[in-house]
Amino acid sequence: MSQDNQQNWVLPAGLPGPVPSSEGLGAEFWQGTLDHKLLIQRCNSCRQWQWGPEIICRSCGSEELGYEETRGEGTLYSWQRSWYPVHPSLKESLPYLVVLVELADAPGVRMIGNLVGDPEQEFAIGDRVFAVFEDHPGDTPYTLVQWQRG
Amino acid sequence: MAGRNIRGQVAIVGIGESTYYKRGQSPDSEFKLCIDAIRHACRDAGIDPRTIDGFSSYSDDRNDAMRISNALNMHELNYSVMQWGGGGGGVMAAVANGAAGIAAGYCDRVVVHRALAQGQFGRFGQAQEMPVAPGEYGHVMPYGVMSAAQLFVFRITRYMHEHQVGQEALRAIAMASYHHAQNNPRAVMQGKPLTEQKYDESRYITEPLHLFDCCQENDGAAALVLMSAEEAADITDRPVYLLGAAMGSAPQQGAESGGISYHNAPDFATSNFKTLAPKAYARAGITPADIDLVQSYENFTGGVLMAMIEHGLCQPEEANEFFVPENLIVGGRMPLNTSGGNLAECYMHGLELVVEGTRQLRGESVNQVENARHCLCIGGPMVGPASTLILGSDRGE
Numbered sequence: 001m002s003q004d005n006q007q008n009w010v011l012p013a014g015l016p017g018p019v020p021s022s023e024g025l026g027a028e029f030w031q032g033t034l035d036h037k038l039l040i041q042r043c044n045s046c047r048q049w050q051w052g053p054e055i056i057c058r059s060c061g062s063e064e065l066g067y068e069e070t071r072g073e074g075t076l077y078s079w080q081r082s083w084y085p086v087h088p089s090l091k092e093s094l095p096y097l098v099v100l101v102e103l104a105d106a107p108g109v110r111m112i113g114n115l116v117g118d119p120e121q122e123f124a125i126g127d128r129v130f131a132v133f134e135d136h137p138g139d140t141p142y143t144l145v146q147w148q149r150g
Numbered sequence: 151m152a153g154r155n156i157r158g159q160v161a162i163v164g165i166g167e168s169t170y171y172k173r174g175q176s177p178d179s180e181f182k183l184c185i186d187a188i189r190h191a192c193r194d195a196g197i198d199p200r201t202i203d204g205f206s207s208y209s210d211d212r213n214d215a216m217r218i219s220n221a222l223n224m225h226e227l228n229y230s231v232m233q234w235g236g237g238g239g240g241v242m243a244a245v246a247n248g249a250a251g252i253a254a255g256y257c258d259r260v261v262v263h264r265a266l267a268q269g270q271f272g273r274f275g276q277a278q279e280m281p282v283a284p285g286e287y288g289h290v291m292p293y294g295v296m297s298a299a300q301l302f303v304f305r306i307t308r309y310m311h312e313h314q315v316g317q318e319a320l321r322a323i324a325m326a327s328y329h330h331a332q333n334n335p336r337a338v339m340q341g342k343p344l345t346e347q348k349y350d351e352s353r354y355i356t357e358p359l360h361l362f363d364c365c366q367e368n369d370g371a372a373a374l375v376l377m378s379a380e381e382a383a384d385i386t387d388r389p390v391y392l393l394g395a396a397m398g399s400a401p402q403q404g405a406e407s408g409g410i411s412y413h414n415a416p417d418f419a420t421s422n423f424k425t426l427a428p429k430a431y432a433r434a435g436i437t438p439a440d441i442d443l444v445q446s447y448e449n450f451t452g453g454v455l456m457a458m459i460e461h462g463l464c465q466p467e468e469a470n471e472f473f474v475p476e477n478l479i480v481g482g483r484m485p486l487n488t489s490g491g492n493l494a495e496c497y498m499h500g501l502e503l504v505v506e507g508t509r510q511l512r513g514e515s516v517n518q519v520e521n522a523r524h525c526l527c528i529g530g531p532m533v534g535p536a537s538t539l540i541l542g543s544d545r546g547e
Contacts, residue, residue, distance in 0.1 A: 011294050015291065015292050016280045016281060016282050016283040016291055017282055017283065017292055018283050018289065018292050019283070019285075020285065020288070021284055022284065023285075025285060026285060026288060026289070030288075050414075051411070052285075052286055052409065052414065054411070058402065077304075077308065078304040078305075078307045078308040079304070080304060080307060080356045080358075081354070081357040082294060082300060082355075082356040083353060083355065083357070084275075084297070084355045086294070086296040086297040087276075087277050090294055095354075095357075098294060098295055098300070100304045108414065108416060109414065110414050111289065111410075112289060112295060112304075113293055114293050114294070125307075125308075125311050142292075144292055144293070
């Protein structure tokens with residue numbers, strides 16, 4: 001894990017990294033982010049997108065689910081600026097911005113990430129954002145999806 | 151099937167609490183606090199604890215029904231139920247589930263209990279140390295979203311945006327709780343009044359939530375004794391009746407509260423009472439206009455605002471006018487959290503709100519609402535399953 005890499009992270013090292021559920025749900029998503037692709041679960045029968053992942057389609061009940069790539073663009077749906085260190089590794093990184101983003105090309109799908117840039121920056125609900133991939137190399141590498149305005 | 155309604159069938163006949171402490175200040179273990187609260191509730195009811203034959207709790211309370219029944223040397227255990235998940239969302243369901251056991255004939259005397267020593271067992275306001283974030287939380291925790299405030303605040307922010315609710319409305323809810331706590335010798339925040347300036351200058355936990363928008367972390371326990379209305383009439387002249395209750399969730403509110411599917415709920419900016427509140431009113435046979443006061447679980451003030459609106463006490467567009475301190479204190483339009491509640495009395499996971507609602511309908515609160523007949527008790531908002539309860543000073547019509 002190079003120092004260069006960490007300097008581009010929004011939040012410092014030490015937070016728990018993502019793993020699929022014990023059933024394996026979400027594995028395709030996290031494999032996709034390693035390749036800098038934003039894959040979201042979609043029903044092969046009724047074509048409905050759904051997120052988070054589930055074992056059946058919540059719309060039609062089909063078990064024929066897949067993952068499809070989205071453009072990684074969206075709008076700010078909600079936000080918070082956190083000032084309290086809920087985890088020891090965050091003590092030197094306050095405040096930080098977390099956003100809830102609604103994807104442009106997967107209607108109804110929302111994702112949580114950090115807003116890249118100055119944590120005190122001006123922004124508004126409805127602002128357009130795009131996905132930025134943040135690599136976390138190591139023994140069990142993973143890539144987070146962050147969001148940048150523009 | 152005849153008689154499928156709880157209205158007036160079961161009464162609260164005993165209320166009990168441990169001493170309430172700041173987190174980490176209790177000299178006693180959580181189990182001792184639990185036993186204290188149950189014994190106080192039995193003494194209040196005038197019954198021998200050995201005659202209790204059922205338990206109902208929520209949020210995976212650690213104080214096991216078998217251990218309590220052994221410790222109290224109970225003659226029999228005939229009922230023991232735990233409401234699924236939902237944290238403080240389960241509190242009113244625990245009361246309703248206890249009553250359901252009596253109404254169904256499984257048991258006669260049920261204790262509803264909750265004990266929580268955050269000093270002994272870890273704080274709710276900090277993340278548990280986890281090496282990895284699995285499943286639903288893998289899409290949330292790596293971004294620094296770990297505490298309850300952070301898991302729920304996106305809904306509050308979105309609601310405030312959609313309905314142009316101002317920060318002053320949240321402040322009013324905190325100020326009402328602190329106002330009432332000043333008269334309450336049990337309240338942890340007695341002697342620490344809250345002013346507008348003190349609120350405005352307080353630190354943010356996560357914007358827009360200030361410190362005073364968030365519940366306390368405490369050590370303590372609370373308990374109720376329930377019995378049938380018929381048996382209650384033999385032992386007390388001040389029974390408080392369950393008129394109606396509802397528990398559950400609107401559709402697609404997420405697989406786990408605060409996980410990623412929770413944040414993908416089609417109806418997102420909701421406290422999750424839209425399906426429940428109408429059922430509770432219908433079961434009670436009353437309408438929002440009949441409510442005299444409210445005890446509403448404050449995980450965070452914004453959730454209280456959303457929950458009261460979803461219980462029909464005001465319209466979303468009226469929120470900025472309705473949620474002002476003078477409306478929410480005793481003597482105002484809708485007195486709220488008259489003991490100080492989770493914010494200023496004690497975070498007894500909401501069960502202290504039912505204890506206070508019972509006091510009000512008996513006419514013995516330190517902040518008594520005149521002629522109080524119907525008290526709405528709302529469990530933890532923005533979670534699932536959530537729950538809500540209407541108490542009455544008479545059995546209902």
